Structure formats: structure tokens, C-alpha cells
Amino acid sequence: MDELPIGRRVAYWRGRRKMSQQVFADRLGKSKSWVDKVERGVRRLDKFSVLYEIADVLQLDASLLLGKEPERRADGLTCIDEVEVEEIRSALERYDSMSTFFATTPQPPSLAEMTKSVNHAWLTFQYARYGVLTRALPKLVRDAQALDSVANGDDAQPAAHLLGQVYQIASSALRKLGEYELAWLAADRSMAVSQRADDPLLAGVATYRVGSALLALGRARPALEVNVSVANRLAPGGGNDSNPERLSVYGMLLLQGAMAAARMGDNNTVRDLVNGAEEVAGALGSDQNHYWTSFGPTNLELHRAAAAVELGEGWQAVDTHEQKIMGQDGFNALLPERRAHHMLDLARGFAQIGDLDKAGEALVDGDRLAPSEIRCRPIAHEVMSNVLRRTRGAPPAPFAELAEHMGVGI
Template sequence: MDELPIGRRVAYWRGRRKMSQQVFADRLGKSKSWVDKVERGVRRLDKFSVVYEIADVLQVDVQLLLGKDVERRPETQNCIDQVEVEEIRAALERYDQMSAFFQAVPHSPPLTEMRKAVSHAWLTYQHAKYGVLARTLPKLLRDAQAADSAHASTPEAKDAAHLLGQVYQIASSALRKVGEHELSWLAADRSIAVSQRAGDQLLAGLASYRVGSALLALGRVRPALEVNVNIANRLAPSREPAQGDRLSVYGMLLLNGAMAAARIGDSATVRDLLCGAEQASFELGGDYNHYWTSFGPTNVQLHRCATAVELGDGRTAVEAHEKIDQVGFHALLPERRAHHFLDIARGYTQIGNIEKASEMLLEGDRLAPSEIRCRPLAHEVLSDVLRRTRGTPPAPIAELAEQMGVGV
């Protein structure tokens, strides 16, 4: 895209942000006609101040608009930037690497090395190190695609497909966190097909969970509810004691379905799905990380809070939060706990307790900064907190807002 005129780059990023020309013009304080002329190259952008303002509205680095290489962030900053998103996109676009029909069987790392790399990527995600993960994902995607193609006709074919299915799911989860929902859906959808070749029903079930999450993020709520509930019904344990991994995937599908039902205000379905997930967690007998789900009684408690927030019932969410088993909660991985703090911050704003909402944001930031600083949802919650704070915001919140680029 570097060779495109700046107007075309503006149009590209406006489209990526799903803004109409009118909305974009309103945010810039310009006319729709002005935007149209800029994007068609009829009007030149010859003032840096205007270019910087456009970059700010589009939430991209100004160097991307100018067609120059972006100065990469230092390793200490841990968000996924636009350059890294484009590199992940490029890896997903390499259709020639996905099949030996189109090129010679590529060289790929040994599967033993791939297993270690995939396991490390899962842990990196669950510790909310999104920037670190983003810098490894493009190569991991290419390596996993190459391994899947190279082993297509070998006894290791299912193992290679299983690893690729996992990598697609990691990519889907990370992309959803930073608002790249269409890409998240694409990666999750691919994982379903690859999981079938891997011969693993539970991996395919978990891929369906990722599809449901992406659809929910895209506002496709009823399809999200249907895919989670339908696949959960197919994985429902029989009368015999079920294995932990099956219970975990089944339970997570129910929890995700409950989140979708809450989004459309269907409290009865929310209640039924949460009860089903709770029963599965009791059968499981504790909190585990089977298939990287972090499923168990504590995660069910967290989803009781989250669904209450989605239903607009902040008081119920806060009351459920205060009853959470603290031993189980502190045993969960950082991403899950910080995500919960963000949910409860939303709950506190719903009941007007801005001080406690601020505390929850700060707790989440101390635990897993990327879960708060990198997510568009967290930016929205912090903006709401600042808007409703009387007088000068407390210093810690003001500092967090400055670091996140949220106006005080």
C-alpha cells in the first residue's frame, strides 16, 4: 500500500475503521465533499497539521498515511499496532502456502519445535502479552501452514493440522482483543476446517467458540448464540462421566452463548446456559486449563458478572463479583482476571460508582496492562469514567488516561 497516493490510503483506513465519509468528515470538522476530494486525489493534503488530525481520527500512525516505514515501538510497550496487524493479515493472505497444489512442499520446522512454539504462544496470550504475541504470530502462522502442507501425506498429517488449527485460534483471539473482528472471524473459520482434518471434535468445538466470539464482536448476535448453543448440544456429555477436556469445551460454549443471549436481553436463556455451564464445572471438579479454556467454577462466576453487565444490571454484577471465590480467582491466568476487572468497571459505571470503576481499571492495569491499554472497550470505559468524574480526576486515573491517549 506504500505506493498509493495519500488520499487512497486515507480511504483505505477509513474503510477499515468502518466510517462513512460523512461520519469521518464530522469528526474532522470538514465537509463530506472535502473528504471525497481528498480521497480521489482532487484535493491535496499539504498541511502536516491536517494529516496528523486525520491520523488521530483514524487511530493510525501518521507514517502509515505518508507511506513511510513506521518506527516500531520499544519492546516494553505491549499492544498490537497497525503494522503488526497488517503482517498478520499478510500471513493469512498467503494462499499459495496452504496447499502443495500451488507450490512445492515448503520447508517447515520439526513438529516438536512447532509444539513448543504453539504452547508458548498460548501462554503468551493468556498472560496478556499481546505485543509479544503479535511479533511472533506472522512467522508462527507461516510455519504452521508450511508444516500442515509438508505433512499432508504423512502419518503426522493430523498432528500438523492440529497445530495449525490452534495457531488460527490464537490469532483469532488476539485480533478480536484489538478490534480486528473481521480478521478474527476469518482465522476462527479456518480453524474449523483445519480441526476437521485434524480429526479432533473438541478442537473444532473450540474453533466454533472462537467463531461465536468473533460474530458477537461484529454485532451478529443471534448467529453467535446459535453457533455456540448448537455445537454445545452436539458436545453435551452423556450419562457416563465425561473427560475434563470435553466438559471444558462444552462449558465454554455455553458461557459464550450466555454472553450472546445477554446482548439481546434474553435473561431466561442466559440463566439456563449459565446453569448448564455451572453443572459442567461441578462435574469437572475445579478450575482447569484444558484446551486452553481456563474453565471451571470460578470462570462461571466471572461470566455471571459479565452477563449481568451485558444485561445492564450493574448491581447484580457487583454483588456477584463480591461473592467470587478469591482463591480460585487468583489462580486464574492474568488475561482472564484483568478481563473481569474491565467487566466490573463497566458494572460500577452502570450504578454510578465512578470511584470503584476507576479502582477496577487500575487493578486490571496493574495485573495485565495490555488487557486495559490495548482494548478499544477499555478506552470506552475509561472515557466514560473521565466524563463522569467530578472535578480533576485522581492522579492514577489521569496518568493511565495519558498513557492510553484518552483525553481527560
């Protein structure tokens, strides 16, 4: 995008922020005609003061509008910036499998090397090191695509399997960081690749990622339908085995369907799906990480609490936490992303019942477990703003310090 005129860059980022010209103009205190002329190059942007106002409205570094790479933020290890988003987008938009018809693909890593890199990326995600992960994702995606494009014979399906996993990792990280459309694109790519990998369970987990992205985009009903539809196909019995891998994937699909139903306010469907997942978790016996799902009895309770929050029943989420999660060995054994995610849900639950001190404590506890899960997620910023706005007097010091780190005004 470096070669684009500055007006085109303004138009590009305005579109990314989903602002109409009128909304953008209103926030700048300008006319729609002025914005249109700037974006078409009819009017020059020759004042740095105006340029910085535009950058502020678009919530990006002014150097991006000038076609330069911005300086990395001091907190770059915990969040994502526009440059990294565009690098990931560029990697996702590659079509290496098609390009091999016309040119030789650069030498990809071996299957063993790629497997090691993918496993490391999954652990990086589950430890909520999102900044580290997003810096590595563009190369990881390109390497997996390159390997998949040249693999043949016995290597073809394992290479496709790895590429499908990479797309899932990308989808999960992008969804956490608020890039929901890119998250959906990556998840959709994973579903297509999973068919070539000939692994129904990988396709099931890809469906879970698609459902998560759809839910983030506000499309709860399609998210519910796709999760339940594929869950029914993967259900144990009727010719399907009941191994731990299948139970884990099936259970997570049910839980993701429950989250979608909760977003729709469908309490009955939530109850049915959570109860179904509870049976599966009981059959599994313990929390496991097959297909990187972290599914098991404890994760089930985390989703029960999260669904209660989505239904506006904060008291139920708090009760679930206090009765079935807090202090349990299963919870303490979960990886940081899962535990910090639950503390964020718990903070929302406490906020719903008006216990702002406890909401703040939950956010601080989540930050101690996995700073990126709290400091970098849009939903966490919303909760922080909500609690600060409703808090009378000065907030407790740890909470105020966290708000400062997050850039949320007190």
C-alpha cells in the first residue's frame, strides 16, 4: 500500500474502520464534500495538524497515512498493530496452490519442521502471547501454504492438515484482537483445507473457529446452526467411534453452539447443549487438549458461566465460579488463555450484578494470568470502561494501574 496516494490511504483505512464518509466527516468536524475531495486527491493534505486529526479519528499511527512503517509500540509484545494486521492479511490472500501452475514455489520447510512450528504456535496462543504470535503468523502462514502447494503422495494430507491448523491459529488470534472479518476468512480457509486433509475432526474444529468468528461478527444464528449441524455429524455412536479426540471436538462444538444460543437469548437451547456437553465431558473424565480444544469438565463449567453472562444472568456466572471453578485443581491446571478468559467473563458477571469491586479484582487477576487476554481484547476494554464509569470515587490502585496500561481513561 506504500505506493498509494495519501487520499487513497485515508479512504482505505476509513473503510477498514467501517465509517461512511459522512460519519468520518462529522468526527473530523468537516463536510462530506471535503472528505470526498481528499480521498479523490482533489484536495491536498498539506497540514500535519489535519493529518494527525485524521489519524486520531481512524485510530492508527499517522505514519501509515504517509506510507511509512510506524514505530513499534513499547507494549508491542502484548498487542497487535496495523502493520501486523496487513502482513497477516497479505499472507492469507496468497494462493500458492494456484501459483505452482505458473512458477516454481520457493523451497518450503520440511513436514517435521512445520509440525514443530505449528505446535509451538498453538502453545503460544494458549499461553496468550498474542503479540509474539501475530509477529510470527505471516511467515507461518506463508510456510504452511508453500509446503501444502508442493506436497504430494504420502505428504499431501499431513501438509494440508498443518495448513488447516495454521489457519485456525490465525483465526483464533485475530478474533481475540478484534479483527473479526479476517478471523472469519482464516477459519473459512481452514474448513476448505480440512477436506483435503481427510480429517473430519480437523474439519469439526475448523467449524468451531468459523462459529466463533461468526459470533464475533454478530451473526449468532448462523453460528448456532453451523456448530450444531456439524456436531450432529460427528456425534459418537451410529458408526462413529467414541475416542477422546472425537469426544473433545464434539463437546466443543456443543459448547460453541450454546454460546451462540445464549447470544440469541435462547435459554432452553443453551441448557440442552450444555447438558449434552456435560455428558461428553463426563465420558472423557478429565480436561484434555486433543486438537487443541482444552475440552473437559472444567472447560465445560467455564462455558456454563460464560453463557450465563451472555444471557445477562451474572449471578449465575458468579455462582458457577464460586461453586464449581474457584480453587479447583482442574482450573489451576488449565493453560493461561483459558483461565484469563474466564476471569474476563467473571468480571462481566460481577459488573452485571453491580459488584464493581469484584469486577475490578477479576480483571486484575486475569491480567496477572495473561496480560494480553485483558489488555488487548476489545471486550476487556469495554468492561474496564463500564466499571470505571460506574465506580464512585477513585478506583483501587491495582485497577487504576491496569486501566492506565490498557489506555482506558479514568
